[in-house]
Structure formats: C-alpha cells, structure tokens
Amino acid sequence: TEWTSDQLSQVDQTVRRWLVELGREARGTKDQDLQVGQKEGDFRNIVTNLDTTNQAWLVDHIRSIDLDAHIVAEEGDLQRPETMAGHVWFIDPIDGTLNFVHEKTDFAIMVALYVDGKPTLGWIAKVMTNQVFHGGPEIGAFMNDQKLAPVADLGLTESILIVSGRRLIAGEKPYATLASAALAYRVLGSAGISFSRLFLQQATGYFSKLSPWDLAAGRVLAETLGYVVKSLDGSPINMLSSNTVLIATTKTYRESVKIVKD
Ligand code: IPD
Ligand code: CA
Ligand code: CA
Ligand code: CA
Numbered sequence: 727t728e729w730t731s732d733q734l735s736q737v738d739q740t741v742r743r744w745l746v747e748l749g750r751e752a753r754g755t756k757d758q759d760l761q762v763g764q765k766e767g768d769f770r771n772i773v774t775n776l777d778t779t780n781q782a783w784l785v786d787h788i789r790s791i792d793l794d795a796h797i798v799a800e801e802g803d804l805q806r807p808e809t810m811a812g813h814v815w816f817i818d819p820i821d822g823t824l825n826f827v828h829e830k831t832d833f834a835i836m837v838a839l840y841v842d843g844k845p846t847l848g849w850i851a852k853v854m855t856n857q858v859f860h861g862g863p864e865i866g867a868f869m870n871d872q873k874l875a876p877v878a879d880l881g882l883t884e885s886i887l888i889v890s891g892r893r894l895i896a897g898e899k900p901y902a903t904l905a906s907a908a909l910a911y912r913v914l915g916s917a918g919i920s921f922s923r924l925f926l927q928q929a930t931g932y933f934s935k936l937s938p939w940d941l942a943a944g945r946v947l948a949e950t951l952g953y954v955v956k957s958l959d960g961s962p963i964n965m966l967s968s969n970t971v972l973i974a975t976t977k978t979y980r981e982s983v984k985i986v987k988d
Contacts, residue, residue, distance in 0.1 A: 734862065735865050737791065738849075738860055738865060740791060744784065745851035746851070749835060749853040752820070752833075776826075780835060781799050785797055785804065788815050788817075794813045796813060796814045797817065799818075800817065810842065811842060812841070814839070814841075816939045816943065816965075817837055818837075820835060821836050821916050821940065832919040833916050834916055834917075835849075835851040836939065836942070836944070837943060838945075845863070845946040846863070846946065848945070850944060851918075852918065859874075859925050861874075861946075867925070867950040869925065876951055879975045879976055882907050882908045882930065882981045882985075884930065885930035886910050886911065887909075888913070888934075890913070890935065894913070903986060904972075904985065907981070907982075908930075917932075917936055917940040918940075918943070921943070930977075932972070932973045933970075933971075933973075933974075934970070935968055938965050941955075941965070945973070948973050956971060957969060958983055
C-alpha cells in the first residue's frame with residue numbers, strides 16, 4: 727500500500743512524538759539503572775538495557791501503525807528482510823552508546839522508512855538538546871517545527887569534515903587524505919550527531935563506513951537537503967549491508983573524489 731503525502735506527514739509527526747518520549751526517558755535514566763554489556767568480546771562495542779528496551783518499544787510501535795513493516799534494527803535477533811521491497815524500517819535505538827554511557831551528550835535515537843528502496847522518511851533525535859531532525863523528500867526536512875535551509879555549497883577547505891576516528895587512527899585509506907585536506911576535521915562518536923552537524927551547516931561533509939541503521943535516517947534527510955550521499959567510487963549504496971560513504975555538499979564531494987584519485 728502506498729502512503730499519500732498526507733499520510734506520510736502523519737507518520738512523520740507520530741514517530742517524532744515517539745522519539746520525544748523515548749528521549750525524555752533516556753534523559754531521566756540514572757547511572758544505577760544502566761546495565762552495560764559487551765558485544766563480540768570487544769570492550770569498546772557496548773550495549774545497554776536502554777538500547778534493548780528502546781528497540782523493542784519502537785518495533786512494537788512501528789508494527790502497530792504499519793502492518794506491512796519489515797524492520798532492520800541493530801540489536802538482537804530480529805529477522806532481517808532480504809530485499810528492500812515494500813516498507814523497510816531502520817532502527818538505531820541509541821546511536822553513540824559509548825557517548826551515552828560516558829559523556830551523556832552526543833548520542834541520538836534514529837528511525838527511517840524506505841519504500842521500495844526509496845529513502846522516504848527519516849528521524850534523528852538529538853536527545854540532550856531535545857531536537858528532532860525529521861522529514862523526507864515529499865514533505866521537506868525540519869528541526870522540530872523549523873524548516874531546514876537548503877545547503878550552501880561549501881568546499882573542503884571552507885568548513886569542517888567529520889570522519890570516523892577509529893578508521894583514521896587505524897590508517898585506513900583515504901581517511902587521513904581527506905581529513906588533512908579539509909579546513910579541519912572532527913570525530914564525534916555518533917553518526918546521528920554527525921548528521922545533525924551537517925543539517926545545521928556546521929560541517930561540509932561526513933566520511934565513514936556505516937551500518938544500515940547508522941546511515942538510513944541521515945541519508946533521507948541529507949538527500950532532501952541537497953547533500954550528495956555516495957561512495958567515493960560512485961558505486962551504489964546497498965541499504966542491507968554496510969557502506970563506506972561520503973555525505974557532503976556537491977563541491978566537497980567532487981573535490982574529495984579528485985583528491986582520492988590523485
Ligand atoms: C556507532 C556510532 C559511531 C560510528 C560507529 C557506530 P552505535 O553507533 O555511530 O559514530 O563510528 O560505526 O557503530 O554502535 O553507538 O549505535
Ligand atoms: Ca552499537
Ligand atoms: Ca549507530
Ligand atoms: Ca546503536
């Protein structure tokens with residue numbers, strides 16, 4: 727079933743309210759209520775009870791409004807769809823879990839809806855500032871009730887490039903090449919917060935390898951605002967696997983492709 731723009735606006739507002747509610751609970755969570763576990767025996771790869779409960783809550787709520795929902799989510803053993811046909815939802819129940827536990831500022835909750843592979847709606851809740859970035863190509867992109875401005879086409883040397891810190895220090899190509907070409911680079915520890923910086927035009931690009939739930943919502947909103955979301959070799963994005971992508975203004979994207987080739 728196709729959703730009309732009116733229905734998409736309703737879904738946009740509904741999920742926005744959910745994220746405000748989950749955000750309020752996350753802000754109210756006390757240290758003593760937090761259980762922190764490790765994944766894959768890696769002490770840097772952590773998960774909390776709030777990641778798990780947020781995800782279960784969102785899965786239930788999405789299923790209650792969308793009987794056709796297929797869901798791709800980070801935590802647990804939810805059955806993943808094999809194709810992007812129909813309604814595919816993405817959930818990152820807490821993005822930047824390590825920040826959530828250790829600095830309690832730069833983390834987000836992210837949800838996205840793709841219809842037959844088309845980026846349709848995205849939500850990034852920047853919890854601590856109570857800002858929800860939301861919308862999509864049909865309805866426009868917003869921060870809370872405020873419509874976001876289309877991007878100014880700045881180049882690499884005119885603003886900040888956000889990169890994955892772990893990949894940069896691991897010496898993975900071409901992170902250092904791009905970071906050193908930019909005016910300055912930043913490492914934020916949350917894909918959602920990195921996207922929010924782009925949307926407020928506090929950065930000109932974000933380069934990282936991202937899992938589907940890290941990329942899904944940000945991609946919808948970035949494309950709506952006129953950012954390029956692509957791999958550096960131009961190969962297509964597959965939303966059912968991870969992708970190394972540059973999300974950037976047209977100018978920054980073109981300059982980056984050139985620098986990496988040279
Ligand atoms: C992580 C953050 C981080 C990115 C990692 C992600 P998580 O998400 O977005 O910025 O570099 O690749 O896994 O695991 O805290 O949801
Ligand atoms: Ca994680
Ligand atoms: Ca994430
Ligand atoms: Ca997460």
